[in-house]
Amino acid sequence: MSEDQATESAAQESNAQEVSMEATESTGIQEAQESVAGILPDQEQAVAYTPNYKFKVMDEEKEVDEWLRPVISSPDIEKKVRELYEKAYGLDHVKPKYEGLKQSYQTLTGDYNNIAGDLKKIGGYIQNKDYGSFFNTFGIGDKELFEHAMQRMKYYELPPQERSLIDKQNLNNQRLVEYEMKLKNYEEEQQNYEIVQVSTALENTLRSPQINNIVTNFDTRAGQPGSFRNNVIAYADSQVRLTGRVMAPQEAVQSFINQFGLANYQEQGESFGQGSAQAAHYSTPKAPTIPTMRGGSTSPVKAKVRSIEDIRKLTK
Numbered sequence: 001m002s003e004d005q006a007t008e009s010a011a012q013e014s015n016a017q018e019v020s021m022e023a024t025e026s027t028g029i030q031e032a033q034e035s036v037a038g039i040l041p042d043q044e045q046a047v048a049y050t051p052n053y054k055f056k057v058m059d060e061e062k063e064v065d066e067w068l069r070p071v072i073s074s075p076d077i078e079k080k081v082r083e084l085y086e087k088a089y090g091l092d093h094v095k096p097k098y099e100g101l102k103q104s105y106q107t108l109t110g111d112y113n114n115i116a117g118d119l120k121k122i123g124g125y126i127q128n129k130d131y132g133s134f135f136n137t138f139g140i141g142d143k144e145l146f147e148h149a150m151q152r153m154k155y156y157e158l159p160p161q162e163r164s165l166i167d168k169q170n171l172n173n174q175r176l177v178e179y180e181m182k183l184k185n186y187e188e189e190q191q192n193y194e195i196v197q198v199s200t201a202l203e204n205t206l207r208s209p210q211i212n213n214i215v216t217n218f219d220t221r222a223g224q225p226g227s228f229r230n231n232v233i234a235y236a237d238s239q240v241r242l243t244g245r246v247m248a249p250q251e252a253v254q255s256f257i258n259q260f261g262l263a264n265y266q267e268q269g270e271s272f273g274q275g276s277a278q279a280a281h282y283s284t285p286k287a288p289t290i291p292t293m294r295g296g297s298t299s300p301v302k303a304k305v306r307s308i309e310d311i312r313k314l315t316k
Helices: 003-039 066-071 075-127 131-137 142-157 160-207 209-222 227-243 249-259 273-279 308-315
Strands: 054-057 060-063
Touching (some): 075 131, 142 160, 160 227, 160 249
Antiparallel strands (some): 054 060
């Protein structure tokens, strides 16, 4: 074999070894990729999405309607559908309160406009020195004016010491009137606070899982939303008149259910029965407040003051 042939043969053998090494390396990489693919499946198929059709409104659990469930195919769509349902069901609770506030605002606005108009009219009488119209506005006739003028004339004829005593007495009378007004406002605020507390406790009781089904069935059979609530209020009010005892909202609801046998009341194929018929005879109160159920709380004012004379007696 010549030297050139030996060199060519060595070169071919070297190329064959390089090709073999590259093939081995490529095969190793492919096998490694297949091995990893077997251990780590496709990322999109790794987590299976399971939609949640439940949501809560005012602590009450509800579910998305059957006809809309096929639309929920991703967490993002599920979130949007849940928000829509929560807002829609939330309106049922917010709308009555909004309507009540709107009506109260309209009433207060009308009262304010009337008072503002009267004050403007009275201010015009004073500015024009039309005292006759001014006094007539308050129903003060000539007889009262003459008597007051005579008293003032006698007042100025008195010695300074006696006038000072009269001034002090008049000041005390003014303070008593102011005290009486503050006391009346306090009692009204206390009563309103108790009504709000009791109303909130009653609504929470009616929304509880143990009571909500009974309330829904009762209202459905009565054909009027809020019928159960109004009957409970009327029942509690009747117990106050009959026994003089004020029941807390939770106690009034449970007593009403027990009294008329509503605990085992079923939705399927049952009528009200004798107990429900008796319950329905309670008239629904005109005002949506609970003036008699106070939850056991009482006003700290023991003595009821109705006039200035009563306050004088208390100060002695």
